[in-house]
Amino acid sequence: MNIKNKIKITVNGKQMQIIPKFSLKSLITKLKMPLNKIAIELNKKIIDKKRISKIKLKKGDKIEIVHFIGGG
Amino acid sequence: MIDNKFKIANKIFKSRLIVGTGKYKNFSECAKAIKTSGADIVTVAVRRVNISNKNKARLMDYIDPKKITYLPNTAGCFTAEDAIRTLRLAREIGGWKLVKLEVLGDKRNLFPEMIETLRSTELLTKEGFKVMVYCNDDPLMAKRLENAGAVAIMPLAAPIGSGLGIQNKVNIKIIRGQTKLPLIIDAGLGQASDASIAMELGCDGVLINTAIAKAKNPIQMAEAMKFAVISGRKSYLSGRINPNLFGAASTTNKGII
Numbered sequence: 033m034n035i036k037n038k039i040k041i042t043v044n045g046k047q048m049q050i051i052p053k054f055s056l057k058s059l060i061t062k063l064k065m066p067l068n069k070i071a072i073e074l075n076k077k078i079i080d081k082k083r084i085s086k087i088k089l090k091k092g093d094k095i096e097i098v099h100f101i102g103g104g
Numbered sequence: 105m106i107d108n109k110f111k112i113a114n115k116i117f118k119s120r121l122i123v124g125t126g127k128y129k130n131f132s133e134c135a136k137a138i139k140t141s142g143a144d145i146v147t148v149a150v151r152r153v154n155i156s157n158k159n160k161a162r163l164m165d166y167i168d169p170k171k172i173t174y175l176p177n178t179a180g181c182f183t184a185e186d187a188i189r190t191l192r193l194a195r196e197i198g199g200w201k202l203v204k205l206e207v208l209g210d211k212r213n214l215f216p217e218m219i220e221t222l223r224s225t226e227l228l229t230k231e232g233f234k235v236m237v238y239c240n241d242d243p244l245m246a247k248r249l250e251n252a253g254a255v256a257i258m259p260l261a262a263p264i265g266s267g268l269g270i271q272n273k274v275n276i277k278i279i280r281g282q283t284k285l286p287l288i289i290d291a292g293l294g295q296a297s298d299a300s301i302a303m304e305l306g307c308d309g310v311l312i313n314t315a316i317a318k319a320k321n322p323i324q325m326a327e328a329m330k331f332a333v334i335s336g337r338k339s340y341l342s343g344r345i346n347p348n349l350f351g352a353a354s355t356t357n358k359g360i361i
Binding site: 043044045046063064065066068069070071072073076078081096097098099100101102103104 | 124125126127128131134147148149150151152153155156158162163164174176177179189192193194196197198264265291311313314
């Protein structure tokens with residue numbers, strides 16, 4: 033696919049380019065994130081992890097993927 | 105006196121020591137310290153995953169949330185909205201409802217912003233969260249948190265990470281006297297004797313991170329804290345003698361030569 037057809041999204045504050053209609057599930061798989069250890073926000077809305085294959089990403093989408101780290 | 109169980113939001117825990125998982129050299133040291141401490145609740149924080157380094161070690165690989173209760177915190181949050189967003193995400197990771205609320209008001213001393221803390225407690229409780237609240241050692245505010253639905257009151261001993269020990273024993277005693285909720289000292293302890301003092305004041309538990317993680321020997325300090333909490337609790341339950349300004353000989357004068 034030509035790079036011109038790619039769309040820009042932001043994942044954890046970093047810009048990424050993906051092909052149109054790329055699903056949220058594909059993104060998580062591409063990033064090799066273990067689903068049972070993360071939570072996902074799409075444009076500030078928490079996403080039910082069971083639904084991620086049905087969500088197609090759009091230009092300008094902002095995704096946050098979080099997990100637990102050490103804290104007090 | 106027989107020790108009653110350490111119960112938070114209807115769940116019984118064995119250890120009265122809650123341990124934070126931050127500031128350790130690595131996850132391996134953190135896991136070892138927690139095991140040695142005997143804690144069955146650990147605090148954890150919610151942060152972005154590192155998407156550029158997918159192989160970076162994860163806390164959950166070292167500390168199994170099936171074996172130990174994760175208590176997600178809201179460290180770094182300065183508003184109710186930030187705190188609620190963070191805890192909703194924590195709940196989404198694996199269904200956690202028991203949470204530690206911490207809404208800060210000042211970046212330097214890390215004191216809690218109590219107006220936002222109270223508002224967050226109300227909102228989170230309405231959403232079904234069981235909220236353990238980091239707060240100032242103010243009896244009036246502690247009462248308001250209790251009325252707002254908090255499941256545990258967690259006043260600071262001193263600023264977070266300061267290691268100064270309990271600065272206001274009077275207030276802690278007053279809060280102890282007014283609430284039946286679990287009272288847990290959160291923040292500011294520096295050494296094992298501080299933990300014992302907290303327990304001797306009648307607290308139900310203590311939450312310690314920096315004093316263990318930044319000790320020269322964190323594993324040994326974890327063990328010291330474990331025993332300090334047990335010791336302080338037993339001392340409290342045993343009922344101390346009344347302090348006296350004058351001497352009272354332990355040996356009778358009867359039969360003296």
